[in-house]
Amino acid sequence: xxxxxxxxxxxxxxxxxxxxxxxxxxxxxxxxxxxxxxxxxxxxxxxxxxxxxxxxxxxxxxxxxxxxxxxxxxxxxxxxxxxxxxxxxxxxxxxxxxxxxxxxxxxxxxxxxxxxxxxxxxxxxxxxxxxxxxxxxxxxxxxxxxxxxxxxxxxxxxxxxxxxxxxxxxxxxxxxxxxxxxxxxxxxxxxxxxxxxxxxxxxxxxxxxxxxxxxxxxxxxxxxxxxxxxxxxxxxxxxxxxxxxxxxxxxxxxxxxxxxxxxxxxxxxxxxxxxxxxxxxxxxxxxxxxxxxxxxxxxxxxxxxxxxxxxxxxxxxxxxxxxxxxxxxxxxxxxxxxxxxxxxxxxxxxxxxxxxxxxxxxxxxxxxxxxxxxxxxxxxxxxxxxxxxxxxxxxxxxxxxxxxxxxxx
Numbered sequence: 001x002x003x004x005x006x007x008x009x010x011x012x013x014x015x016x017x018x019x020x021x022x023x024x025x026x027x028x029x030x031x032x033x034x035x036x037x038x039x040x041x042x043x044x045x046x047x048x049x050x051x052x053x054x055x056x057x058x059x060x061x062x063x064x065x066x067x068x069x070x071x072x073x074x075x076x077x078x079x080x081x082x083x084x085x086x087x088x089x090x091x092x093x094x095x096x097x098x099x100x101x102x103x104x105x106x107x108x109x110x111x112x113x114x115x116x117x118x119x120x121x122x123x124x125x126x127x128x129x130x131x132x133x134x135x136x137x138x139x140x141x142x143x144x145x146x147x148x149x150x151x152x153x154x155x156x157x158x159x160x161x162x163x164x165x166x167x168x169x170x171x172x173x174x175x176x177x178x179x180x181x182x183x184x185x186x187x188x189x190x191x192x193x194x195x196x197x198x199x200x201x202x203x204x205x206x207x208x209x210x211x212x213x214x215x216x217x218x219x220x221x222x223x224x225x226x227x228x229x230x231x232x233x234x235x236x237x238x239x240x241x242x243x244x245x246x247x248x249x250x251x252x253x254x255x256x257x258x259x260x261x262x263x264x265x266x267x268x269x270x271x272x273x274x275x276x277x278x279x280x281x282x283x284x285x286x287x288x289x290x291x292x293x294x295x296x297x298x299x300x301x302x303x304x305x306x307x308x309x310x311x312x313x314x315x316x317x318x319x320x321x322x323x324x325x326x327x328x329x330x331x332x333x334x335x336x337x338x339x340x341x342x343x344x345x346x347x348x349x350x351x352x353x354x355x356x357x358x359x360x361x362x363x364x365x366x367x368x369x370x371x372x373x374x375x376x377x378x379x380x381x382x383x384x385x386x387x388x389x390x391x392x393x394x395x396x397x398x399x400x401x402x403x404x405x406x407x408x409x
Contacts, residue, residue, distance in 0.1 A: 004028060004065075005090070005153045005192075005404040023048055024056050025405050028065070028085065032111060032401050033208060036069055036084035057083055065089050085109040090153045092400045093138060093189075096198070096392035097159035099124050099225045102134055105393040106145050115145040117389060126173045128184075135188050154192040154404055155185065156396025158201040160226060164243045165399075168195050171244075194403045198222055198392065199246055200237055202350045202385065203230025205395030207237075210348065210386035217344045220385075221248070223331065223360070224351035225274045225303070233342070249273070253334060272330035274353055278304040280323040291319035310356045321359060328360040332367025339372050339380065350385030357384055
């Protein structure tokens with residue numbers, strides 16, 4: 001199975017053989033992204049003749065890569081045979097790196113998580129020794145999941161920062177001019193590694209399996225300790241001329257405001273992130289505000305877990321509701337500029353702060369009503385991400401499959 005994703009397998013192929021190899025890759029990719037389908041549906045979407053697709057499907061069935069699932073529902077004629085990838089055709093290791101966690105999972109060829117999602121609470125460090133811990137976690141997961149290591153076709157890594165996905169470089173963290181982050185990890189894992197920005201991974205996952213599914217134009221926000229932005233424009237992830245589109249967290253929001261970690265003042269992150277929410281909570285505690293959250297705050301930690309504040313808001317705590325509103329309104333002001341420029345169909349809100357649901361969405365909506373042209377928001381939907389913590393691993397798996405197939409062109 002690995003040969004279909006291995007660039008070296010097609011290097012010496014020419015003419016009809018190379019065309020067939022590429023067709024098989026497209027069929028595998030289609031079934032991975034869309035699930036079980038008929039020959040006619042596959043042929044129509046990948047623009048190949050039905051006889052050619054059927055020949056390749058039969059061959060893949062003989063290899064044990066895909067399964068003939070039997071006849072599907074009739075649409076008026078003969079009932080078509082349905083095909084799907086065999087669940088053990090291949091595996092993908094996905095690693096989600098956050099500021100305070102590393103989350104890992106192994107997905108199979110049916111985009112099902114076979115290892116569970118394993119979370120390690122560990123603070124991110126901009127030091128290459130930090131990678132050793134991630135690699136150890138990953139190797140332990142591979143071992144305990146008991147998958148066939150030879151069927152591991154790639155590793156998907158998502159993390160915050162200004163990421164050049166094409167070159168495998170994170171210009172914000174773990175950067176060295178001598179060797180890219182992807183090159184370092186490819187050597188460690190002995191298989192292809194793909195790096196992607198965490199907000200883009202969320203956008204990819206929501207586009208294929210969530211609320212942004214099949215939307216042509218969508219804004220997807222990773223609202224956590226920072227504010228990541230994934231843009232879907234004309235049905236594709238928009239990366240910009242240098243690959244860094246979406247640095248939404250660091251647009252100016254407050255004149256002469258607080259100093260951001262990026263060394264600029266008044267960035268949106270300083271007033272509209274979970275980091276800002278934490279600071280509002282601690283300021284309220286120091287100012288003598290009345291709230292149940294103060295009893296639950298761990299003073300040994302630098303930041304207040306947003307879950308504490310969200311839980312208090314759900315129980316009617318007015319201070320918690322107010323600071324969530326303040327964060328949501330500031331975020332909404334920033335989003336309103338995006339809406340005015342991009343005119344999206346939907347806004348999807350993911351990340352830790354999305355758990356606040358109406359306490360964040362309501363002030364965002366109020367800000368949009370206040371600052372946007374009504375024509376742009378009349379049919380605009382705001383949803384919290386459908387996929388929860390699975391989004392990062394699902395999105396990373398898609399990045400790996402698409403990246404491997406692109407490599408083979």
